[in-house]
Amino acid sequence: MLPPSLGSIPEVKEDYPGASLVERTARLQQFIELGPPDLCNIYKHSINTKRENGEIGTFLYFTGVDTSSIASIAAHLQSLANLMTSKSQYWFGEKKHWKVPQLTYCSFNSFSKVDMRVTVHIPGKFEIQIINQDGKMIRDKLNEEQLDRFWTETFITSIIRAVLESEDGDDVNKVGGVVEIRKINPFNNGIVSKELLNNFLIGFEELFFQGSKLGCTVDIPQPTLVNNYLVDGFLKVIQLTQSYDRGLEIMDRIYKIDPSVISIIAHLQLLKQDEIEAVKTLYKGIQDNKRDSNTLILQAEYCLDKKKPDMALELAKQAVKSSPSDYSTWSVLVKCYTKLGDFENALLTLNSCPMNSHKEKYQLKRVVPIRSHDDLHLPSPMDVTLDEVSNLQSNDISFEHRNLDPQLSNLPAANLKTTYAKAYDLLTEIVNKTGWEQLLKYRAKVFVMEEEYRKDKKTSNGHLRKNSTQSSVNVNNSSIVESDVDSTIAIKSPSQKNIDAATLAGDSVVPTDGEIDYDDEFRKKRLCERWLDNLFMLLYEDLRAFTMWQAESVHFQAQQMEYKKTTLEWEILGSIAYRLKHFKEGSIAFANALSGRFSAKSQREMLKYYLKERNKLLTKNTTTSSNNANFIQNYQKLMNQLNEKILESIVKLLVWNHRWYSDFSPFLLLSLSDLVAWEGSVKIESSITALYNETKLPGSGNKDSSTRESSKDSSNNDHFVNHGIISMMKDFDSDYIKLYNLSNADE
Structure with missing residues (x-):
């Protein structure tokens, strides 16, 4: 359309x-x-x-x-x-x-x-x-x-x-x-989209066994029949249109040809929230093939979601043994150890993760280079406008970038990509539970520090010269072999390292006869991978910036002074807090950022925070005793407040996306569908009408302060507040949500 x-x-x-x-x-x-x-x-x-x-x-x-x-x-x-x-x-x-x-x-x-x-x-x-x-x-x-x-x-x-x-x-x-x-x-073009969806599902089934040609995410070294972009896209389409029954029918037919797709069936059942059938499917999949890492990981993640890390642990271990070269299997094992409070094994396992540096997360890239921004014609759409969003001053944003606090610019953790970004996320989960000082103690306990390695190398070289023998030390799942001729270090290839590591990082190291003179504690340690050592340094920089921010904030409060930051600076502080899993502090920073001007990033992060808080409230509601009158009284009030904030965030982000020519965001569509499932489309429509009723201000002109051209009509200088928002949201409600008969679409 x-x-x-x-x-x-x-x-x-x-x-x-x-x-x-x-x-x-x-x-x-x-x-x-x-x-x-x-x-x-x-x-x-x-x-x-x-x-x-x-x-x-x-x-x-x-x-x-x-x-x-x-x-x-x-x-x-x-x-x-x-x-x-x-x-x-x-x-x-x-x-x-x-x-x-x-x-x-x-x-x-x-x-x-x-x-x-x-x-x-x-x-x-x-x-x-x-x-x-x-x-x-x-x-x-x-x-x-x-x-x-x-x-x-x-x-x-x-x-x-x-x-x-x-x-x-x-x-x-x-x-x-x-x-x-x-x-x-x-998927938002009436009956035409229903036909398009049908054609997609038919085409998916026809091309299923060719899916590996499309590639895969950074978690997997090579695409497989089950792990590839075709399957990922299929799952997303099914989720967006809630065509779960149709998707399951397709996968049941494919299962008769190749039973390895049973993990996809279980995944669809979980998306459908049919947990009983999903658990049965997972059980059958593991019984049929105890080395199916996809099914093992899916069940381990399910156990983690249900706060059963002890049950997830053995599943994750088996998954690592089955697919030692997959980052995803190791990462789930790290999560299990972290949830169980076994931080030593969590660090050792993280250190063993196979890193994938040659792949990037898929994103659209420019094919034809642009010589100059003067060649870009980027007009501002005038059919949907919201002053706070549409009239964003580009000069103000440029000023903020030019005058950014040097201590906040270019924090390296913000630029991490691929599996390194995912590994950093696992490391911050650990430090969030241990604290920095305790993390350093765990690090020193399980990893060989540089001075220890140098000292031991000197000792071992003397021992080797004396006995004219060759010895080896198991360090970081690699055999570091030292020769009495040149002390040359030979390290096994990554693939061999992962196979060795399949015995799991937590296993003890058994000394050989040639190692009897080594310090017993040293023998149990591993050499920290260089990339993980680098992540520790990045973590220190994030923690330093976060701690400084918190200290300054307390100081200004004590002095009863306003703590001022630009929107960009608040946004960076919010990102630091989120990386460190301090979501409450991060939400405060992003809210402060939005109080200065609109920021798509800040609004999106606030939406994620509201969704997270609502899930926490729902969980608390299911576990709290029905006799708790105070909670019951406040529950609906808190839920209504969160849903209002979620709706407001969705609308603003949809307007922003529309300004940048994007009328398709799976994340926003899923968030809106979820909101309709809880509130009903009638209530959502009423809220939109009340909040975004269009107002006409004669003669004020439709000013676009950005550097891009507007599609203004010189014959019409009237300015509309909240222009086109009700119509835009009706398109999503009527043409999308009701088209696919999503949950609560008519209520």
């Missing part, structure tokens, strides 16, 4: 018409796994000039478009052309009325590694090109059956890209972030 406002089409000017297509072709060999977003190239010229004199080329990216056939793409391009030619628009300060004679749409097929391209000539014909990664066209070599297969693969790839792309939400604030992109909700 294309945007109703002409001003909500971001574009980039090309050096010459078609330059983006040439650039994309040149980069095809670089496309891996799910590949880049779809690209749309547009030829256009002013209606007042001849085509040959005034034709220019522009391009933008898309996700969520129906790419299941030539016809669906051609229809999308035709509607885009109609939108751009229907009336004049402001183009870099000048009012232009365009003609669009030609558009080309490119979508990468990650299964067969080809770029599918459809060109529409207006009026008249359309044509298709299929280009392989060598830049050669292969259209003429395909029969109809192969072509249909290519379109199915392209469509499935596009939907997976749309639902799995990174939702960090800070892309527009990051250097190199893709802003010239329109993200469409593929």
Whole structure:
């Protein structure tokens, strides 16, 4: 569904018409796994000039478009052309009325590694090109059956890209972030979306055994039949549309061919909140295959959620033995030890985690470089506005960045990626329970410190020279072999290390006869991996910044003085607190950030906090005695307050996303669906109407203070407060929530 406002089409000017297509072709060999977003190239010229004199080329990216056939793409391009030619628009300060004679749409097929391209000539014909990664066209070599297969693969790839792309939400604030992109909700277009969902599920089943071609997350070294982006996307689509029964039917059929998918069945049952059936499925899966790490991990995580870490421990150990090269199995074992308070084994296990530095979390990346921001046309959509969000002053944000407190700039933990970021999260879980000083004691107890290693190396070298023998010390699941000739250190390969480590980090080390002169305590220690040693230093920096902030805050309170920070500084402090698992302090920082100006990151983190607090309240409600009158009296009041804050956060973030051409956020859709499940759609609609009733302020003008152009109409200077929000939310309620008959959709 294309945007109703002409001003909500971001574009980039090309050096010459078609330059983006040439650039994309040149980069095809670089496309891996799910590949880049779809690209749309547009030829256009002013209606007042001849085509040959005034034709220019522009391009933008898309996700969520129906790419299941030539016809669906051609229809999308035709509607885009109609939108751009229907009336004049402001183009870099000048009012232009365009003609669009030609558009080309490119979508990468990650299964067969080809770029599918459809060109529409207006009026008249359309044509298709299929280009392989060598830049050669292969259209003429395909029969109809192969072509249909290519379109199915392209469509499935596009939907997976749309639902799995990174939702960090800070892309527009990051250097190199893709802003010239329109993200469409593929599941919010009435009966057409029901057909699209059906086609996706059929295509998923058809391509299931090819899923490993799409790649996998950083937790897994190599994609498998069960662990890959195709399965991840399938689970997300089922969750978004709550098509659990249909999903289970598909997986039951696949299970008859390959029983290893039983963990996916259990996962779907858990998403459906059918815990009894899920537990039965998990039990059957483990009975049938006691080395199925996917089922073992799923059951271990279920036990952890139910606060049964002792039961989860043995499952996690078995999972590590079954898949010693998977980061995910080790991370669950670390969580088990941490929950049990066995911090020594938690550190030893963390130290054994196989780190995956060659992969990144999947996110959409720019294909065509932008020479200058002067080539970017990023108009502000005027069909949905909320003053607090829409009128954000870009100059104020730039000022905050230029004047950022040096002690808060570039804290290294904020830049961690892949499994290193996940490992840091596990380390902060440990320090949150032990405290820094105690953590250092555990660290010294289980790991060889540098001075100890040097001292022992000197001692062992003397022993080796005296006996002219070769000895080995088991350190960090690696054999460090020292020779009496050069004292050279040889370390086993990572794969062998992981196999050795499958005996589990907590097992004791048995000394050999050649080690009898070594200190007994030293023999039990491991060498701390360099990456983990680095995480300790990053943790120290975070703790130092957090402690300083808390001390300053107490000082200012004691002096009855206002503790002032910019929104950016509060946001960074909130992020530090969240990393250290101090969520209450973090929420205060993010709330302070929002009191200064709107920040998408702060609002998103506050939404996560409200959702977390509501879950805690729900848990407390189920465990608190029904005789506790005080709690019962306050429960509904607290729940209503949290739900109001959740709704407010969702609305503001939806408006922000719309301003940046994104009408699809799985996180926000799931949060809204969950809220409707608790409150009912009728109550949500009433709350939206009451909170965001549109108000017209005549003659005040519609001012856009950002550096981007607005799609203003000079004939209308009226300013609307809360413009279009009720309509926007009705689209989600009527076209999405009721379309899929989500929980409480009609109540």
